[in-house]
Amino acid sequence: MFKKERPIPPELVKLRILNYRTKLTEKEKLQLSNKEKGYAGELEFDCLIRDLDTLVINELLLEFGETFFQIDTLIIFYGRIYLIDIKYYEGEYCYEDGLFKTIAGSEKKDPMLQLNRCHSELRQLLQKYRYNYPIDAFLVFNNPQFTLYQPSPNPQIILPTQVNSFIKKLYKMPSKLSDVHHKLADLLVSLHKTENPYVRLPKYDYDTVVKGITCGSCHSFDVSVSRTKIACKDCGCEERMEAAVLRHVEELLKLFPDIKITTNLVFEWCKVVTPKKKIRKILLKHFILKGHGKYSYFVDDSKNPI
């Protein structure tokens, strides 16, 4: 059972928007592409373990001491916790003199060091809350196009050809859970942080990002707008005007979480949607209006979410 589903990582959400609203550098484009691959690899792994009869927590960002650590997948079995880091690396890699390298010889950040650090921080965090479960940590490489040459097999490293047998083993693990296990899962989910302050994103601000309504499917700015809908001239996708405006408000909030949503702001962000009255009507339907006159703004209405 998935106690916590895997969200699209917030940095990936932002990078996707910035990709069509700013000009990303080649390095930033590579960052986006790596994030997309990593996320796809995690979703692939999720499919394999979705039917486990135990507690699975996906994508946990935790803080211990002054540091943040991220867990791709955490599985609570009876008397044991599995900490799994999923790497969707492609190509040939090797461990040489204890260093993690591409086959061409360039040294890369060793994912095993990252896993061990995470393992140690999770253990300390759980001890703080008086949980003393043994934790086993694994590095799963699940891209079939990945090979790793290592001096001797490491039981913590699961290579693409070993993924199936690893999954079979997971399904055979004792999964009889009690309230204590559920409480532990609740605790970990409650400790989850939504945003990692150390993630580096391209610099952007409201003035420099390109405004305008875009297609919800291919993100083209080349859309025709009628009274009730928008239609993409590139891919043919159509969307109701109300849904399109709300999608753009969501986009604004993802890029600028502290921005005050006003009719004028959304009008400026969407550019081609007229009249303003229509935007105001949509915002009034889905948000709560706070303040008065020119100082009024809209806040999220959880009873009637976007």
Ligand SMILES: [Zn+2]
């Ligand atoms: Zn389109």
